[in-house]
Amino acid sequence: MRLIAAALAGLLALTGVGACSSTDRPDGSAVAVAAAGGDRERKITLTRWDSSRQWRRGDLAGTTAGDGRLAFHQPVGSATAGGRSYDVARWTSPWVEPGYAFTELIASWSARTPKDSWIEVKVRGRGGSGGRTSWDLLGRWTSGDHHLRRGTVSGQSDDGTSVAVDTWRTSGLSGYQLRVVLARRSGAAYRPSLDLATAMTSRLPASAGPTSAPGAARGTVLQVPRFSQMVHRGHYPRWGSGGEAWCSPTSTSMVLGYYDRLPVPRRYRWVPGGHVDPWVDHAARMTYDHAYDGTGNWPFNTAYAAPLAGKAFVTRLRSVREAERLLAAGIPVVVSIAFGPGQLDGAPIGSSDGHLLVLVGVRANGNVVVNDPAADSRRRVRRTYDRGQLERLWLEASGGLAYVITDSAHPLPNPRAATNW
Missing domain, CATH: 3.90.70 (Cathepsin B; Chain A)
Structure with a gap:
């Protein structure tokens, strides 16, 4: 879905007061940037990778890109989890700069993790002076739970950054890199893969501001089934x-x-x-x-x-x-x-x-x-x-x-x- 960035750029514009843009960066990623004229402090940027070209613009270490997917190709290292040994491959994005000092980042992904395989998503940042933070782990994820327990690592408080479950918090950084580690049981032939990775950065005020006026969906009610927790x-x-x-x-x-x-x-x-x-x-x-x-x-x-x-x-x-x-x-x-x-x-x-x-x-x-x-x-x-x-x-x-x-x-x-x- 290569229109994610373009569409979100439109969604992030406020009618009459907003200006937004969507561009394909030289690194191959697409970024949706929105800046509301009535609220310059409310900044939100969604960057995504979901095409072969975008994946290839990153650093492929034991991974390969084709048909829109990033997949395990060959091991470049090893890891231990749950007392078992795994072969690992990696992909690292180019540096992304949303154009403002962001204070939060939330990554998301769409992955296939067959059998005893999993992925890790990591992030690091840099400030205006070029200093880099250490890599922080945002999550270890697998689609099942027979071999590994998916989880996050809250804390990791160093370099002015920390992880709060699913959110990476910073004191205000100018750029970041995303890294995906793909792991499979040592010696196995199956290939964990991704067809989408996103990173949403933001810098937001504490207050909501005035209530928005009704828009395009007035009078619309979707027939979504009703389930009770x-x-x-x-x-x-x-x-x-x-x-x-x-x-x-x-x-x-x-x-x-x-x-x-x-x-x-x-x-x-x-x-x-x-x-x-x-x-x-x-x-x-x-x-x-x-x-x-x-x-x-x-x-x-x-x-x-x-x-x-x-x-x-x-x-x-x-x-x-x-x-x-x-x-x-x-x-x-x-x-x-x-x-x-x-x-x-x-x-x-x-x-x-x-x-x-x-x-x-x-x-x-x-x-x-x-x-x-x-x-x-x-x-x-x-x-x-x-x-x-x-x-x-x-x-x-x-x-x-x-x-x-x-x-x-x-x-x-x-x-x-x-x-x-």
């Missing part, structure tokens, strides 16, 4: 025990269900008969971060969804109005919010330090239609929230973080096909 309360303590802990995999499953891309039944046949929506139990298991001890790792959820749907990544948007461009293209958006008592009228729970739900539409008056998995039953999942309340809670809690999951029938909208983009 609460009906899984007490399920599988080793993967979070369901209930309030499973908002993220439940939201991800609702979007997959909308695309008719839920996993096939044999994938979740380990779930006992009688469990409601057993694919949610499966999603919780397949997104569980064993170091963080939870299913709310953002890129682990998009990494789970991507091979099923087509493409998936983590980014940030500036407003509900920007999310409406996706909704108008038939793409539901999973967003991360937090709220205290009395801050979100009509919510099924009184408060949350971090909660995921799905934006599915916008009423004629601009208020937002959601599938909120915190409801106690499927029937109560569909809700309408006040636009101003929801937008503020989203932007101030997570900086407008969103899971964007697409299939071939719902590509990202092309900004050149719309006005005011």
Whole structure:
């Protein structure tokens, strides 16, 4: 999907006050840069690699690029994990400079990890003076859990950077490099691979600003299936025990269900008969971060969804109005919010330090239609929230973080096909 950067550049523009651009850099990567004229401090950049040309512009060490995928070719080193030995290969991106001093970076990826194989994603940065930080590990990921436990390493506090589960935080760096390590059991012939890697950098103000005006999706409500996380309360303590802990995999499953891309039944046949929506139990298991001890790792959820749907990544948007461009293209958006008592009228729970739900539409008056998995039953999942309340809670809690999951029938909208983009 080579239009990711171009489309996100359009999505990150505010009608009437924004200017955005999308360019292919000399290094072969594509970058979407948005700068809102009304809020110069709210900066968001999404850079992606998903074509053979883009992969080849990076440093290939034991890896090869073809048909849009980066794949293990031959070992260039070894590693030990879980008491077992692995052959490793690597890919390192060129240096990327978003054009401002960014304070956060979130990477996401779409990978295949057959049998006993896995990937690691690392990042390092540099400041305006050219000084470089050490490499920090953002995550070790595998699509299964029979051989290795996927996880992150929070902390790593040195060089003015640190890792908070899925987010790399800095004191303000000018550039970064992404590195992907692909590993397979020593002596094996299978080939772990990726067809997408993204890095979203941002520098954001603490306040949300004025509520956005209704946009392209006014009057649109997508028919996203309704799943409740609460009906899984007490399920599988080793993967979070369901209930309030499973908002993220439940939201991800609702979007997959909308695309008719839920996993096939044999994938979740380990779930006992009688469990409601057993694919949610499966999603919780397949997104569980064993170091963080939870299913709310953002890129682990998009990494789970991507091979099923087509493409998936983590980014940030500036407003509900920007999310409406996706909704108008038939793409539901999973967003991360937090709220205290009395801050979100009509919510099924009184408060949350971090909660995921799905934006599915916008009423004629601009208020937002959601599938909120915190409801106690499927029937109560569909809700309408006040636009101003929801937008503020989203932007101030997570900086407008969103899971964007697409299939071939719902590509990202092309900004050149719309006005005011």
